[in-house]
Amino acid sequence: MRVYNTLTRSKEEFVPRRADAVAMYVCGPTVYNHIHIGNARTFLSFDVIRRYLEWRGFDVSFVRNITDVDDKIINRAREEQVTAPEIAAKYTAAFHEAMERLGVKAPTYEPYATQTIDEMIEMIERLIEKGNAYESGGDVYFAVRSFDGYGKLSGRDVDDMRSGARIEVGDLKRDPLDFALWKSAKPGEPFWTSPWGDGRPGWHLECSVMSTGHLGETFDIHGGGVDLVFPHHENEIAQAEADTGAPFARYWLHGGMLQINSEKMSKSLGNFMLLKDVLGTFPAPIVRLFMLQTHYRSPLDYSEERLAAAVKSYERIETAVRNARAVAEGAAADGAGASASSADESSLAEALVAAPEDARARFIEAMDDDFNTAGALAVVFDQVRLVNSFLDQIGSGRGAGYSDLLKAIIDTMLDLLRVLGITFAEGEDGYPVEVVDLAAQLAGYGGGDTREAVDALLASRAAARTDKNWGLADAVRDGLAGLGFVVEDTAQGARVIYRGQS
RNA sequence: GGCGACGUGGCCAAGCGGUAAGGCAGAGGCCUGCAAAGCCUUUAUCCCCGGUUCGAUUCCGGGCGUCGCCUCCA
Numbered sequence A: 001m002r003v004y005n006t007l008t009r010s011k012e013e014f015v016p017r018r019a020d021a022v023a024m025y026v027c028g029p030t031v032y033n034h035i036h037i038g039n040a041r042t043f044l045s046f047d048v049i050r051r052y053l054e055w056r057g058f059d060v061s062f063v064r065n066i067t068d069v070d071d072k073i074i075n076r077a078r079e080e081q082v083t084a085p086e087i088a089a090k091y092t093a094a095f096h097e098a099m100e101r102l103g104v105k106a107p108t109y110e111p112y113a114t115q116t117i118d119e120m121i122e123m124i125e126r127l128i129e130k131g132n133a134y135e136s137g138g139d140v141y142f143a144v145r146s147f148d149g150y151g152k153l154s155g156r157d158v159d160d161m162r163s164g165a166r167i168e169v170g171d172l173k174r175d176p177l178d179f180a181l182w183k184s185a186k187p188g189e190p191f192w193t194s195p196w197g198d199g200r201p202g203w204h205l206e207c208s209v210m211s212t213g214h215l216g217e218t219f220d221i222h223g224g225g226v227d228l229v230f231p232h233h234e235n236e237i238a239q240a241e242a243d244t245g246a247p248f249a250r251y252w253l254h255g256g257m258l259q260i261n262s263e264k265m266s267k268s269l270g271n272f273m274l275l276k277d278v279l280g281t282f283p284a285p286i287v288r289l290f291m292l293q294t295h296y297r298s299p300l301d302y303s304e305e306r307l308a309a310a311v312k313s314y315e316r317i318e319t320a321v322r323n324a325r326a327v328a329e330g331a332a333a334d335g336a337g338a339s340a341s342s343a344d345e346s347s348l349a350e351a352l353v354a355a356p357e358d359a360r361a362r363f364i365e366a367m368d369d370d371f372n373t374a375g376a377l378a379v380v381f382d383q384v385r386l387v388n389s390f391l392d393q394i395g396s397g398r399g400a401g402y403s404d405l406l407k408a409i410i411d412t413m414l415d416l417l418r419v420l421g422i423t424f425a426e427g428e429d430g431y432p433v434e435v436v437d438l439a440a441q442l443a444g445y446g447g448g449d450t451r452e453a454v455d456a457l458l459a460s461r462a463a464a465r466t467d468k469n470w471g472l473a474d475a476v477r478d479g480l481a482g483l484g485f486v487v488e489d490t491a492q493g494a495r496v497i498y499r500g501q502s
Numbered sequence B: 001g002g003c004g005a006c007g008u009g010g011c012c013a014a015g016c017g018g019u020a021a022g023g024c025a026g027a028g029g030c031c032u033g034c035a036a037a038g039c040c041u042u043u044a045u046c047c048c049c050g051g052u053u054c055g056a057u058u059c060c061g062g063g064c065g066u067c068g069c070c071u072c073c074a
Helices: A037-055 A071-080 A084-102 A117-129 A160-166 A205-215 A227-245 A275-281 A284-292 A304-334 A343-368 A373-394 A405-419 A433-444 A450-466 A470-480
Strands: A002-005 A010-013 A021-026 A059-064 A133-136 A139-144 A179-184 A198-199 A221-224 A247-253 A258-260 A483-490 A493-498
Touching: A002 A247, A010 A084, A010 A227, A021 A037, A021 A198, A021 A205, A037 A059, A037 A084, A037 A221, A037 A247, A037 A275, A037 A284, A037 A405, A059 A205, A084 A275, A084 A284, A084 A304, A117 A133, A117 A139, A117 A179, A117 A433, A139 A227, A179 A227, A179 A373, A205 A227, A205 A258, A221 A227, A221 A470, A221 A483, A247 A275, A275 A304, A284 A373, A304 A373, A343 A373, A343 A405, A373 A405, A433 A450, A433 A470, A450 A470, A450 A483, A470 A483
Parallel strands: A021 A059, A021 A221, A221 A247
Antiparallel strands: A002 A010, A133 A139, A139 A179, A179 A198, A483 A493
16 A cells, blocks of 8 residues: 655555554644535545545544634634634534534544643643743743754745744744744633643644544654645644654645635635535535545545536446346346346356456555545446446346346445445435325325325326327326436336435 | 646546546437437547657656645645
8 A cells, every 4th residue: 555645755655553553643623613615625535544444454543633722713702702612612513513414434532622731731841841842921832943853744944934934023932933832811812721821722732732642652644634734734743753752643644625716715715615515415425426536635626517527427326236236136036047148248247247356456456556536436437337238238137147246246336435435325215295296196196105106106107108198108207307206217117216306 | 935736538537657547528329109227439649848768648857837835724
């Protein structure tokens, strides 16, 4: 398995510190607002990485924090005239709900900054003791120049940065590059008691403390969006490595930005779409498919057109699964044996036999190469075409004998898609009540059950078609279409797919 | 200005030394009462210019263009 490591700017063989386990940390949200779809992309990327590592047999410890103390939270609380903890609680809950809706697995540990204050204070004390930090007017700063490796992650030279850094009048820093570990509290701000007076931790510190706290020194993977490389991750490294003297994280993985009109989506630019709103229009599997068709490190442009295209490709998979299942189940019911009736059919059958193992191998090959989800999806679509071609070849009613083969390939496809967190709803109903009226009108249905109504409509359409009463047959189909149903005539008879009203 | 990434068919996107996966869209054909779904066929001087190589989309240099970080940001 090879992964791109920002630290070395190259793809490296991935060797976790323990052969059978992976310790990974991903920077979680600062809970001052709903997360937008760009934030979601990063969480999704690392969710897939985590799922893949688990699928490959690693015991994954996945830590993702909640930063619930920060200037932005305080500002937001002021705006909304509530307390900072109320803001944090509100958006933490919203974050959890959104992650669940997106199908992002819950982390193994989810530490909160406000519950780690003691540990942070302890780290600051150690850093002061070692000469890497100093107190100044109630604040504590990290002395960037006291740490040799500063800039190694982002490829910066401390002296180059100096010219660009601004020095504010009355700054308490000794060096403009120094960053705050502890900020003294201003009136009305939340605070904790510390050896340097009442205050709160600076950004960056919580991640160093919480990651090493749960995963130990020199854990395997540290992830986040590329925009966190500097200064956030650079500072995390400085704090943690100055403290422990050991390497902080071994592989630094960074996700590319989600863009809109080729421009980074961000809250400060105001060009963002909230995840919860996007999920209101496009279900989680669609959003995942849309995002995973691009490599996680590449920029990805958001557009509704592309989401709509993802709907079509999702339906392509869904249809293949449904068709294969229908044939496999019908065949199993027949119980009769069958032999290939043509050369094409038998060569396709051979390909089908090899398909599950072949797909798995190619999927692994793609994912082992820095989590190439786009390549992995191509493998799935290849299986889709294989299955469809086969179904096309064997034609109607002759699936017998191929039932197990079809089931095996479908199971494999679904298994691979599950690694990407892309799932399919099973046997949902939720038909609109209007079908009952439609059935009363067109099929003489007298009951009140939506499923029965649909069955009655299909039965009346089948009868109409036998009588070549195309007018009635089409009226039924059009009526159902108006309610969000697609009618498909298959070898096993007519079938209805509910796509919802739109 | 400093650091970094990227530029592949109509749109999106893998591949990264032996002339190009996949998705969406388009065209033609098959199937269908008509559809839907599906199958088959079909669409690429891989941004430009040099260089290395038997051979480059793939490596190196230069150019042009787009984007990110350098301030809060996933």
